[in-house]
Amino acid sequence: MAKAWIFFSESSRNELSVSGFQPNIGTQFSIQDGSELTQIGVLMSSSSGNLPDLDWALIEIIKGDLQMSNDTLLGQRLKNPMLDLPPHRNDVAVVTCTGSKRATDGLMSGSSTFMKLEYGKTFQELSTVTLNGSLCKSTIALSLMVMLSELSSRSVWRFRILDC
Amino acid sequence: MFWEIKDPGRKKLEPLEADVQRLLNDQNEYLKLREACNLSFSIFMVGRQETTSCPTLVIISANTVSRKKVVDAIRGSRILDKYEGVLLGQSSRHPRHPHSGPPRQIASGMGQGSSQAAEIGLAVYVKKPGLQLLSGTAIYIPVDDSKIHALGRFRKATLGGFLELKRKDGTIITVGMTVAHVFQPVDWNQHASLELEKPDEDTFEFEFDGPTPETCLDSGSNSPYLTTSGKSLDL
Numbered sequence: 253m254a255k256a257w258i259f260f261s262e263s264s265r266n267e268l269s270v271s272g273f274q275p276n277i278g279t280q281f282s283i284q285d286g287s288e289l290t291q292i293g294v295l296m297s298s299s300s301g302n303l304p305d306l307d308w309a310l311i312e313i314i315k316g317d318l319q320m321s322n323d324t325l326l327g328q329r330l331k332n333p334m335l336d337l338p339p340h341r342n343d344v345a346v347v348t349c350t351g352s353k354r355a356t357d358g359l360m361s362g363s364s365t366f367m368k369l370e371y372g373k374t375f376q377e378l379s380t381v382t383l384n385g386s387l388c389k390s391t392i393a394l395s396l397m398v399m400l401s402e403l404s405s406r407s408v409w410r411f412r413i414l415d416c
Numbered sequence: 417m418f419w420e421i422k423d424p425g426r427k428k429l430e431p432l433e434a435d436v437q438r439l440l441n442d443q444n445e446y447l448k449l450r451e452a453c454n455l456s457f458s459i460f461m462v463g464r465q466e467t468t469s470c471p472t473l474v475i476i477s478a479n480t481v482s483r484k485k486v487v488d489a490i491r492g493s494r495i496l497d498k499y500e501g502v503l504l505g506q507s508s509r510h511p512r513h514p515h516s517g518p519p520r521q522i523a524s525g526m527g528q529g530s531s532q533a534a535e536i537g538l539a540v541y542v543k544k545p546g547l548q549l550l551s552g553t554a555i556y557i558p559v560d561d562s563k564i565h566a567l568g569r570f571r572k573a574t575l576g577g578f579l580e581l582k583r584k585d586g587t588i589i590t591v592g593m594t595v596a597h598v599f600q601p602v603d604w605n606q607h608a609s610l611e612l613e614k615p616d617e618d619t620f621e622f623e624f625d626g627p628t629p630e631t632c633l634d635s636g637s638n639s640p641y642l643t644t645s646g647k648s649l650d651l
Contacts, residue, residue: 282556282569282570282571282572283567283568283569283570284543284556284567284568284570285566285567286566286567286568288543288544289541289542289543289544289556289570290541290542290543290544291539291540291541292540292541292542292549292555292592293539293540293591293592294536294537294538294539294540295534295535295536295537295538295540295599296536296591297536298534298536298596298599299596307595307596307597308593308594308595308596309534309593309594309595309596309598309599310579310581310591310592310593311540311555311575311591311592311593311594312589312590312591313549313578313589313590313591313592317547318547318548318549319547319548319549320548320549320578320590320592321548321549321550321551321578322550322551322577322578323550323551324550324551324552325550325552330550343420361420361512362420362426363420363421363426363458363459363460363512364433364458365456365457365458365476365510365512366433366436366437366440366456366457366458367454367455367456368440368454368455368456369454370453370454374441375437375440375441375455375456375457377433377437378456380510380512380513382512382513
């Protein structure tokens with residue numbers, strides 16, 4: 253089976269209440285000692301909050317002495333995720349990399365689903381990724397919805413967690 | 417029983433998916449007013465046995481009334497007339513994820529009412545960077561007016577790779593990609609009162625609208641869309 257690497261950004265909401273959306277400050281936010289942090293950039297552009305179908309942001313890197321790489325650390329090895337997805341529509345094994353769980357493998361379905369979320373305005377084509385394991389604490393199973401971004405690159409993805 | 421649809425049938429039915437997507441998006445106002453819930457559609461092979469299954473456009477929603485309205489809109493459009501042998505059905509849950517509840521946002525700062533724009537120029541931090549920033553690096557965005565040299569509250573996100581962009585003046589800048597909602601203000605009152613969509617049924621339900629595989633196959637259909645099925649979906 254072909255293997256592709258897919259990477260995406262995940263917010264810090266790494267623990268959810270199954271019974272509702274009660275915000276949990278202790279897990280959703282991180283208390284940090286500011287002296288241990290270094291500014292690397294500023295928010296340059298982002299999708300608007302009143303367009304829930306879009307969720308992207310670009311950070312301009314302003315710190316000058318950094319080397320940037322699209323490689324990512326999986327275990328002890330560096331991997332490059334910027335591989336094109338195979339053109340055929342068969343199921344594809346994937347590895348996801350997130351903040352709450354560094355690497356998780358799963359399967360991206362070759363068949364699309366078209367979805368309009370509760371606050372969405374249009375039906376968007378999605379590919380479902382089912383992960384082996386969970387991203388969130390206190391969860392059993394989790395599926396992700398992946399949407400090809402309306403940005404021009406197939407390398408840019410948007411994910412929504414379906415079930416925690 | 418549900419099976420994934422395989423090529424070449426899957427490829428042949430891509431125009432149907434596009435037709436339905438266009439129809440439903442064009443009826444956006446109709447849907448927006450009356451279907452304020454999660455709705456989706458996908459094509460599966462459905463039947464009692466794999467050999468007697470038929471390609472079926474399945475409308476999926478936990479809300480019975482909403483999915484029935486979408487079924488009626490599709491049936492009324494006569495889109496399926498162009499696709500002989502393709503059936504129409506509705507289910508309460510996604511056949512590929514029958515044990516999942518309705519999809520929902522987990523991101524604070526998204527959803528209805530979160531119209532406040534992110535603050536351009538907001539600082540982004542990392543923990544003691546080395547010389548190299550990798551894709552997957554954790555980033556920290558200050559909440560409130562956290563004093564950076566004292567303990568403060570930050571939202572944590574992940575860098576999802578880097579791009580080089582060319583400005584109009586020809587200079588090249590490097591940008592990191594991440595999500596937008598991490599920069600947006602959180603309305604605690606809204607999130608505290610937000611209720612999950614309540615499904616009408618706790619169990620997986622499915623029914624055909626109109627012809628079934630039995631009636632379709634009994635009629636001796638030679639539909640070019642009848643195709644082999646793939647992986648069986650465990651409901």
